[in-house]
Amino acid sequence: MGCKVKILFILLSLTCSVVAQQFDWNDPKINWAWDNNRHTVAITAGLNSFYGFYTPEQVKRGFSNTTDIYQALEYSSWNPYGQYGIEYYYNFLKWLRFGGKINLDVSKTNFTDANHSTTYINLMASLQFTYYNEVRWRVYSGIDLGYTSFFDNISKYHANMLGVNITPLGFSYGRAVCIFFELNIGNDAIAKAGISLRL
Numbered sequence: 001m002g003c004k005v006k007i008l009f010i011l012l013s014l015t016c017s018v019v020a021q022q023f024d025w026n027d028p029k030i031n032w033a034w035d036n037n038r039h040t041v042a043i044t045a046g047l048n049s050f051y052g053f054y055t056p057e058q059v060k061r062g063f064s065n066t067t068d069i070y071q072a073l074e075y076s077s078w079n080p081y082g083q084y085g086i087e088y089y090y091n092f093l094k095w096l097r098f099g100g101k102i103n104l105d106v107s108k109t110n111f112t113d114a115n116h117s118t119t120y121i122n123l124m125a126s127l128q129f130t131y132y133n134e135v136r137w138r139v140y141s142g143i144d145l146g147y148t149s150f151f152d153n154i155s156k157y158h159a160n161m162l163g164v165n166i167t168p169l170g171f172s173y174g175r176a177v178c179i180f181f182e183l184n185i186g187n188d189a190i191a192k193a194g195i196s197l198r199l
Contacts, residue, residue: 034091034094034133035091035094037176037198037199038090038091038092038097039088039089039090039091039198039199040087040088040089040090040091040097040099040178040196040197040198040199041086041087041088041196041197041199042086042087042088042089042180042194042195042196042197043084043085043086043087043194043195043196044083044084044085044086044087044101044103044189044192044193044194045082045083045084045085045189045192045193045194046082046083046084046188046189046190046191046192046193047082047083047189047190047191047192048081048082048083048105048106048107048189048190049083049105049120049122049165049184049186049187049188049189049190050185050186050190051105051120051148051187052083052105052106052107052118052120053107053190055107055118081106081107081108081117082105082106082189083103083104083105083106083188083189083192084103084104085101085102085103085104085122085188086101086102086103087099087100087101087102087126087194087196088100088101089126089128094130094133095129095130095131095133096127096128096129096130097127097128097130098125098126098127098128099125099126099128100123100124100125100126100146101122101123101124101126101144101188102121102122102123102124103121103122103188103189104119104120104121104122105119105120105121105122105187105189106118106119106120116152116153116154117153118150118151118152118153119150119151119153120148120149120150120187121148121149121151122146122147122148122163122165122187122188123146123147123148123163124144124145124146124147124163124165124187124188125144125145125146126142126143126144127142127143127144128140128141128142128167128170129141129142135175136173136174136175137171137172137173138170138171138172138173138178138180139169139170139171139172140167140169140170140172141166141167141168141169141170142166142167142170143165143166143167144163144164144165144166144167144186144187144188145162145163145164145165146162146163147160147162147163148160148161148162148163148187149161163186163187164186164187165184165185165186165187165188166184166185166186167182167183167184167188168183168184168185169182169183170182170183172196174196175198176197176198177195177196177197177198178195178196178197178198179193179194179195179196180193180194180195180196181193
């Protein structure tokens, strides 16, 4: 009986030793260090952009002054659908990463006789500057530049324009899976949150 206990103890010791070597917490890959996990994919959701918030005011006044179709409609209410998107980034340096984002910015204005919706589709390249990038926390700012397509469902008005956005401040927390929150000025959501996966 004593011999079996000794053998079991030796096997447990060897197993623990192997596990300890396998999960070396000083290993940067296990710690999700930025230079071993440079790719980030994220999904986001937030409030409308400044454009999305401002469009209903244009609609109530007669959007683009090209048609009086709205003058015959009685304004009822506005329902912001918000903005939703997908993003990808690659860390070139600990403090710098480059990527792209595509998002959909939708708001709806209700009239007594019709439902009006405006849609912005933004496809932008993005550059982010990280002030703090340690273990789990990240603090950053960014700038985006790209293409925006606008569509108005009642007048069928469609326009393509330059998409520009500035991220004054963003926070990210996590290792392999991160949650983040950021503020924006321009074509991205005024305030948005998301979840990202580091690869």
